[in-house]
Amino acid sequence: MYFYKKVYFEMYKIGAGNIGLDQIKKILNKNQKIELSKGQIKIIKNSRKFLENKINSNDDPIYGVNTGFGSLQNIKINHNQLDKLQENLIVSHACGVGDQIPNNVVRIMLLLKIISLSKGYSGISLKTIKRLIFFYNKNILPVIYSYGSLGASGDLAPLAHLSLPIIGKGKVFYNGKISQSSSILKRFNIKPIKLLPKEGLALLNGTQFMSAYATSLIFESNKISYLADLISCVSLEAFDCRYDPFDDIINKVRNHKGQSIVSKRIKNFSKGSKIKTSKKSHLQDPYSFRCIPQVHGATLDTILYASKVLTDEINSVTDNPIISLKDNKIISGGNFHGQPLAYILDFLKISLAELGNISERRIFNLISGERNLPSFLTVDSGLNSGFMIPQYTAASIVSINKQFANPASTDSITSSNGQEDHVSMGANSALQLYKIIENVKYILAIEMFTAAQALDFRKSIKSSITIQKLIKSYRTKVKFIKKDEIMHDHIISSLNFIDNLDYE
Numbered sequence: 001m002y003f004y005k006k007v008y009f010e011m012y013k014i015g016a017g018n019i020g021l022d023q024i025k026k027i028l029n030k031n032q033k034i035e036l037s038k039g040q041i042k043i044i045k046n047s048r049k050f051l052e053n054k055i056n057s058n059d060d061p062i063y064g065v066n067t068g069f070g071s072l073q074n075i076k077i078n079h080n081q082l083d084k085l086q087e088n089l090i091v092s093h094a095c096g097v098g099d100q101i102p103n104n105v106v107r108i109m110l111l112l113k114i115i116s117l118s119k120g121y122s123g124i125s126l127k128t129i130k131r132l133i134f135f136y137n138k139n140i141l142p143v144i145y146s147y148g149s150l151g152a153s154g155d156l157a158p159l160a161h162l163s164l165p166i167i168g169k170g171k172v173f174y175n176g177k178i179s180q181s182s183s184i185l186k187r188f189n190i191k192p193i194k195l196l197p198k199e200g201l202a203l204l205n206g207t208q209f210m211s212a213y214a215t216s217l218i219f220e221s222n223k224i225s226y227l228a229d230l231i232s233c234v235s236l237e238a239f240d241c242r243y244d245p246f247d248d249i250i251n252k253v254r255n256h257k258g259q260s261i262v263s264k265r266i267k268n269f270s271k272g273s274k275i276k277t278s279k280k281s282h283l284q285d286p287y288s289f290r291c292i293p294q295v296h297g298a299t300l301d302t303i304l305y306a307s308k309v310l311t312d313e314i315n316s317v318t319d320n321p322i323i324s325l326k327d328n329k330i331i332s333g334g335n336f337h338g339q340p341l342a343y344i345l346d347f348l349k350i351s352l353a354e355l356g357n358i359s360e361r362r363i364f365n366l367i368s369g370e371r372n373l374p375s376f377l378t379v380d381s382g383l384n385s386g387f388m389i390p391q392y393t394a395a396s397i398v399s400i401n402k403q404f405a406n407p408a409s410t411d412s413i414t415s416s417n418g419q420e421d422h423v424s425m426g427a428n429s430a431l432q433l434y435k436i437i438e439n440v441k442y443i444l445a446i447e448m449f450t451a452a453q454a455l456d457f458r459k460s461i462k463s464s465i466t467i468q469k470l471i472k473s474y475r476t477k478v479k480f481i482k483k484d485e486i487m488h489d490h491i492i493s494s495l496n497f498i499d500n501l502d503y504e
Helices: 021-029 038-057 079-093 103-117 126-137 156-167 181-187 199-204 208-238 248-252 257-269 292-314 339-366 388-404 426-458 465-474 487-499
Strands: 002-004 007-009 011-014 033-036 097-100 145-147 171-174 177-180 322-324 329-331
Touching: 021 103, 021 208, 021 292, 033 038, 033 126, 038 126, 038 322, 079 156, 079 199, 103 126, 103 156, 103 199, 103 208, 126 156, 145 156, 156 181, 156 199, 156 208, 171 181, 177 181, 208 257, 208 292, 208 339, 208 426, 208 465, 248 257, 257 292, 257 465, 292 339, 339 388, 339 426, 388 426, 388 487, 426 465, 426 487, 465 487
Parallel strands: 011 033
Antiparallel strands: 002 007, 097 145, 171 177, 322 329
């Protein structure tokens, strides 16, 4: 812990133990600074010393240290060119294109790269890893582009852009604007680092682009899971649904954790509702209402499973070659291959897209004119179209999400002249999941907009205290629609409302 300009910061010390997603979330949310423990500093130094002894004691080829890369692996590099080899690697691989990735993802990339390199299997120098820590603590974020990674051999292009500022090249985002990294280094009176043998390879090999996106999107997925349950409860009330499907007995005879959690949430949200306990004229509800625990619960189970795989990946060493002091080995392998992440990202794509899919079906039912609700939720239908077209928008988004949800991990394109003949495409999975999650938010915003409108037609009977408070707060941002208006504006207001809800 320390003070800087009278601002208090809590320090997180990176040690030998594993780090969990909850701890990463805490570090990010509290803007904690990071530093290496004394034990990890010793491990990093010993690893570097071991590597240098190997390089200097014999002339045997060590991949990426004194050889070329990929299909150029058999080309031996002169000893006096080993440092230049590492710089060339970074600048040649910095060929990303497309949109800049969000700053919060870049920040997570930096953190995860530091964690991986600190484990002492990469041969990184203490000076280089401290430069990464300096960037992280000062919130100097390299500019990184969306496209370029095949999700194998590491996230090469994105990690090259992450590494450029270390050698004084590329661009960074700092103090609200993009600048040349060289100018930022001068501002802090520090010089670019001259990379040592193997350091460029250690920086570029790794799955931190995929892992950082996955981390950010797991956090968002948990929030969306909660919001989907909350908003669906508004729809249950608005559509005058039965609550038998949320009974404990239903969950006990089907042993899925997510289903039980969702049912418990729904029961808590609806506790005390007069609509819930009112006599119903119908025996069952459509599946989009009745099967909320099963569908939403399956998504939650997927999030929990993906979180486990991601946690394992974050605490792994994913560069190449691996340096093991204990075994006296420098050994090449394939830990940089992103298949474990590609699978869970694709799995999340499918499961999150389905939250949007079932949400749109509830929207469709709410505007159908059934259950004593007016058609399209407008009193003067015909003259007014009411909520007809918001459902169109939701349907359009559901359709494009289905396209994004097609698995990227089943694709592979041979690269590096055939040396890298199978790749995970996990980076593409991550980018698609990002789009799906943004789209599901739109759908849930439309469901909230629609369900609130429908529930206002049932004012003669009270909902639960939780739902009443939610609607009261919602109505300060999104009004009841009496006649046709530009619905886009209200949908965006609804999106902003749900996005700012506290879900923990």
